[in-house]
Amino acid sequence: MYTGAGYGADTTTTFVHKLKDTDVDESAAMAVAKFALVVVFVLPYLKTSRWNEATA
Amino acid sequence: MRNANGNANASGSGDGNPNGGGSTSANGNANSGGSASANANAAANRNRNSCADADDGDSGSGSNANGSSGEGAVAGRVTTRPASRRSRSKALRALAPLPWLLPALVLIGGVGLWPVEEMVRTSFLRIGTSGYVRGSAGWSKYVDLLREPALPQVVLRTVAWVVVVVVATVVISLLLAQLLNRRFVGRTVVRWALIVPWAASVVMSSIIFKWLLDWSHGVLNTPSGQMQSNISSTLAGIPGNMIVGRRAAVTACGGGVRPSRRESARPLSQPPFGNGNRNRPARAGQPPRFGAEGTSTTRCTPGRAMAPTPRPPSCTS
Numbered sequence: 001m002y003t004g005a006g007y008g009a010d011t012t013t014t015f016v017h018k019l020k021d022t023d024v025d026e027s028a029a030m031a032v033a034k035f036a037l038v039v040v041f042v043l044p045y046l047k048t049s050r051w052n053e054a055t056a
Numbered sequence: 057m058r059n060a061n062g063n064a065n066a067s068g069s070g071d072g073n074p075n076g077g078g079s080t081s082a083n084g085n086a087n088s089g090g091s092a093s094a095n096a097n098a099a100a101n102r103n104r105n106s107c108a109d110a111d112d113g114d115s116g117s118g119s120n121a122n123g124s125s126g127e128g129a130v131a132g133r134v135t136t137r138p139a140s141r142r143s144r145s146k147a148l149r150a151l152a153p154l155p156w157l158l159p160a161l162v163l164i165g166g167v168g169l170w171p172v173e174e175m176v177r178t179s180f181l182r183i184g185t186s187g188y189v190r191g192s193a194g195w196s197k198y199v200d201l202l203r204e205p206a207l208p209q210v211v212l213r214t215v216a217w218v219v220v221v222v223v224a225t226v227v228i229s230l231l232l233a234q235l236l237n238r239r240f241v242g243r244t245v246v247r248w249a250l251i252v253p254w255a256a257s258v259v260m261s262s263i264i265f266k267w268l269l270d271w272s273h274g275v276l277n278t279p280s281g282q283m284q285s286n287i288s289s290t291l292a293g294i295p296g297n298m299i300v301g302r303r304a305a306v307t308a309c310g311g312g313v314r315p316s317r318r319e320s321a322r323p324l325s326q327p328p329f330g331n332g333n334r335n336r337p338a339r340a341g342q343p344p345r346f347g348a349e350g351t352s353t354t355r356c357t358p359g360r361a362m363a364p365t366p367r368p369p370s371c372t373s
Contacts, residue, residue, distance in 0.1 A: 012214045
């Protein structure tokens, strides 16, 4: 559906925006998936960076 | 402690009683500590002293009005506070930082958590194009999403975007930091050129670029003649804006105008010198006048305080 010229550079953010015009529920589902994707990136970073340990 | 009649009494721990009273009074006898009287004054003292040692877990002898200690505690009396009061004070202590944390918690809840909850809730609803909720949709919207043919490419593109942007940002930033740490001609200008886009609002920059790239009347998308006119008119306004901006910056960082010695020496009862001398011709051998006689424009360098003009000795009072 969302393929072809004009859609070849979409990321999850712009994809949510385009889905919103036709199906709000599916757009919300995509937003949840995007949120999960962000969590997948952020949690390992926070785990390895030890952000809550005080520096001497 | 004194009772309601003003008599000195000896107080001791009395945490075992229901009121938490800390003393028993001995009316009319300052040295008879430990003897409990059953009159009304004793009750008044119990109530009064119960507040004094509310936070004090220790029991012991209180001091009377004359400063002498009175061992009022009855031997063998239980001196621990009730468990309910201890737990209540502990809970109050735990809630003490709440007034300071509350604004941040409200902000996190309103801006972060509530939209996420709404987003998840909406993804399980069946909503029409007009906004009406037609009931629960279950997991069907997620199934529809997984069936989107563009989804794999979109996710791959997003991952590639994240990786490339992070790596490129770190590498370019480190190189620029090394460069700007060295001394070279025009380093300040380059530093300003990097700082200004960072300090400018993203929304403002976006609106400017949207205006530049507008398909119908954007500066960069109009026919060449008109575009040239637009660009030239835009560029023509830049020096004026820079001058106005510089004047505003100079004024903001220290006034930019400070009184001369003559103006500083002027008594408050006399009018300023500037108005009457503005149109006076310059003396021979002196540069022409700019602005008022009583003022002088000075440069204002950010980070350097402007020294006040010293007053003549006659005006130091």
